[in-house]
Amino acid sequence: MTDHAHDSRTGHVVSPLILIGTLAALLVLTFATVAITWVDLGAFALWAAMIIATVKATLVVLFFMHMWWDKPIIPIVFITSLLLVALFVGLSLTDTGQWLPSQIPGYAPGIEGNSTP
């Protein structure tokens, strides 16, 4: 049996530089996550936090979890789960959005337009 020197039977071996680079990027983005709360972004604040979190998650999945070098079935499995999550949360929130303002006056005072009975 022939064994490639760097690609053993255990698969592709990641270069330590890539791992260190990913770590550095993650730490910078963590600082960014906290830093954006120092600026008043209003309604965009939640979006900004989620975008940064998703970038971090992508880095972890692609490089720490090795997906960059994996066979296609792996990303297919993972992305399918993400699509199901999007369906789950997305549809629940559309339902929330439709019921919320009109039903019980004053029940959710934090929502704009809901304080008038």
Add this chain to the structure above:
Amino acid sequence: MSEHHSDHPAYLGHHYDTPEQQFDSGKLGMWLFLATEVLLFAGLFCAYAVYRAHHPEIFKYSAQFLDTKLGGINTVVLITSSFTMAMAVRSAQLGKKQITAGLLALTLLGGVGFMAIKKVEYEQKWKHGLLWGTLYQPEEHGGEHGGEHGGEHGEAEEHSFLDRIAGISRAVAQQTDHGSDTHANETATDDHAVDSHATDVDPVVAAETAESSGGSGAFERTILPSAAKSPEGLADTTHAHAEEASPENVHLFFGIYFLMTGLHGIHVIAGMIAIGWVLRRTLRGDFSKEYSTPVDLVGLYWHIVDLVWIYLFPLLYLID
């Protein structure tokens, strides 16, 4: 396909033709499991999303109780432990036993550090009565716990878990008897005020009567407020932290907080057990350049745990 015995090494299961097939199967199996983990946490994230959409005032108000610094440190700890785990997988693939063991130990240390900070956070919540559901009994700002208690004991440690449960069952019993909250609790306080033992006095009920802010802490049936009673005024005080205008049902936030971080913490502990197992196998010499799949798969699990926290941190700790 028949194979010579020498072609079928010890680490290769008999139902696999080649080590590559075993490795690919292992990876696929673990990723399928991780997909279920993602969906598990998605349920809780969905609860978070719905409740925050309904009651942003509760989340804005509760954000002050979470220590951003500790949460940030925990994030850095988990990310670093993910890094050491990825390095451990790499060195295991290269057959470097000692380095792998060292990196796995460092990862384990990261998990320990995370749980230690978590413990500190949970302790703070417990001490200040910031818990879920009916256990949500926030103390007055002066540090008093209900009328009778403040002077006697001075600290919150007598609020044992059993005390709270006892208090709650009493409160529930009275609630169903009398049908109204405040009056029932006042009666209970009178009954129990005589006993000044820490275990007998009802800190829960006492705290309820001491609370003047509407609804927070008192056990109420879910009552839909009429327009007259609705906390409309709170819609204007979204920026007034100092005013302590506590919205109703703050316990909802802490229910979600403890459920999400608690389930995540359980996953961290499970990951630590798995890392310990793989560390032991490494030291025992089970792995080599030809076979290190368990290290790889445990690493994948640990990264998902990190991933969940990457989302938990901004959603819980960085609300405004």
